[in-house]
Amino acid sequence: MLLTNAQVYCDATDTAPHSEIALNGAYVGTHFDGPKRDLGGRIVLPGLTDAHLHIFPLALFRLQLDIAAARITSIPALIDALHQVPDARRHGGWLQAAVLVEDTFTEARLPTRAELDAAFPDTPVFLRRYCGHVAILNTAALNALGLLTRQPNVASGSFRRDAAGNLTGQADEAAAAWIFARAPAPPDAQILSEISAVIDQCLAYGLTSLVEAAVGFTLGYDREAAIWTKLRAAGNIPVRLGFMNELTTDQAAARALTPQWDANWSSETLKFFADGIIGGRTGALSEPYCDIDTMGDVMHPPGVLQSQLTAAHAAGWRIAVHATGDRGISQTLDAITAAQGDDTSRRHRIEHFFVAPKGGLHTAANAGINVVTQPGFLHRMGTSIARGLGPRALGCVYPGASALAANVALAFSSDAPTGPLSPWDGIAAAITRRAPSGEPIGPSESLPFAQALNAYISGGAHAMRHDHFRSTLAPGQAADLVVLNMNPFTASPDELNDCRADLVMKDGKVVKDDL
Template sequence: MADPDNETILLRGARIYRSAQDRRPASALLVRAGRVAWIGDGADAPSTRRVVDLGGSTVLPGLTDCHLHLFSLALARRQIAFSTLAPDSIAGVLALLRQGAGRFGPGEWVQGCEINEDRLAERRLPTRAELDAAFPERPVLLRRYCGHAAVFNTMAMHSLGIPEAAPDTQFGHYGRAADGTLDGSAWERAAEAIFRRAPGPDPAQMAADIRAVLGECLRLGITALCEAAVGFVIGYDREAEVWERLRGAPGPLPVRMGFMAQLTAAEAAARGLSPTLGPDWTADTLKFFADGIIGGRTSALTEPFCDRGGCGGFVLPEALLADEIFAAHAAGWRVAVHATGDRAIAHVAESFERAQAAA
């Protein structure tokens, strides 16, 4: 039997799109050992034993998704994913939680993801009291579709050691009821702390789920992708363990992988990390968050939000963010920054200019 990794195949009878920079027509393509070895007119094609006629089909280069939260997509397989279930009310959310609770083992938290209050009739997230009524003796934790907000019940709150009078943090706050008690919502860094402390997935099972999602990406024509923030979902070290398991598993990955690590240059150095480049596995970028999200009214703006007031804010003090960008660039890392508000975008652009000018 021929070894597919070393086999030579001629694909002909096709409309082949080379690239945006090369519009020359082509009707045949030679693949050798899994790589394109020749492309051109069918009449000039090299001879080979195996020929496949594509019958006029169109052939495109593989797609690259340069910003994907693959870890979140895989984790959704283990949680109650509201984006696919599409509830239209708080009652619908609670009903889906009750129906899906059986997938979690005895004593395990009931966890859901991708909830979007803008698609609910009430135009708000479920409250702690509503989750308590449905699950009085079991922890419940939901993740807003953006990943920047958490919703929890009292059992989860107590399990995490969050006191009723928990203070807001630097660029992180809790939602509060009229009497000042926590309403069960947490935003930005307050939510991040919850997700990093809550029970996480089994690393081996998570690695298998990611491989399955990579296979789905390949079937959609995506042959390379970048995980846009290792650490954004449950923390860098827990996520990195899963990725290393995936990398060390038998057999090649179905797509080429790139990674942005949600670490500062100092945190990367403390873990012994340095920029690495490879044909199928590249980790050369550090990812920072300048501000939050428009939907949560946490983006850093120059003018107040028209509906709720306030101009959002920065995750880190502006001077510190500029220094972290400078340090990462000086250490040889590529730098990526999440910035959604106009004030944040302007500050990041200025910080990039400063770092590049000093290089």
């Protein structure tokens, strides 16, 4: 196959695009072989990677009420929308809604148990905050889970209580995860078909490789792993997939799991948490937040994270640690460095790296650690970031330019549904770095377009350990490529939001064709 009349960028920083590209089976070739296809002057790029997203909840939330997607902006409107949910989407008789961003509500707060009880005295209602770490239940749901009579032990977070000792209906962290794993879920077949729909959405954005950032985050590890296994057995998956497992080394060993790397399907990473999130003011900072009297906190006492990571490294796993505050990131850098010793080849990862600690990027670069950030957050949550961090929001938050200067392996990602799924939204945010209100967030960290795109192409391939076979469109590399509906090199950041892939190939096979 020869693709002609095109502008083929071998990689994001290519300054001399070719007018054609030869495909030799699954690889980029050097000579014409078989039929020709005229691309009408369109841009061709290597397939993009989303190195951290949550495919499973994206799929599940398509079967619930997605509050952000439905553009619901008040508590009465949410209650109204819950009343409208058809029976077919009330799995086990429950009403479930997700992606609740209370900052976008006129009340600027989460709904209460009492408000939900007044509207739904008998129907269990379960809401999930967009961060994925907070659940809100009404009395019928608390009752259905037996929480009114007994309180399960959880490792972190809490089932919150008011001053009188009554459950407020809100649960955080491991307490929320306990609920996620027990609330009724749709049948596997329905979830599988929605996973395919999410993968199709990703292809339309030009993403050909995806990393599921936490197997076990939504329905518990075993149920989710069983569903992923069914997807793999069904075959014909049009993207390359990687998985981070939300398991400790002991939990992985108990399931006889070992790290597996394959060009199409890798499960070689265990996921850990160092702290919470900046939006929830639980990310561990070295100085207090500006709008609330807390510095956030690390999730583990000193030494515990390090011993978890040491065990994972020793068992051959790659490590991914969620760390957002500068204090949480420093603790993580120390723990990874100690866990890996002289072996800097494993490419352990730090997810988010929100408020960079002084010297942290150099430490990460020297330790061979991948930094995986989400520039799309800058736009979605910029106002809350600016409020919480104050003048620090003008410094090294969500590093871009300083990460490249430090020579760190930087990959961009969406963290969807927490951030917007489109990599083009992420690239626009990495360039403009503005909150919805227009406030600048770390303006000196802005990247030029090509560098931002590169963090989704070669940065993503590096994060998946795919760089030896698919980071460019040079001869001999895998023919994973996308043909775009516009020229993103000349588009404004606003125009980038409309960028889509009309034709997508993986391993030289067409997996999407709207050209």
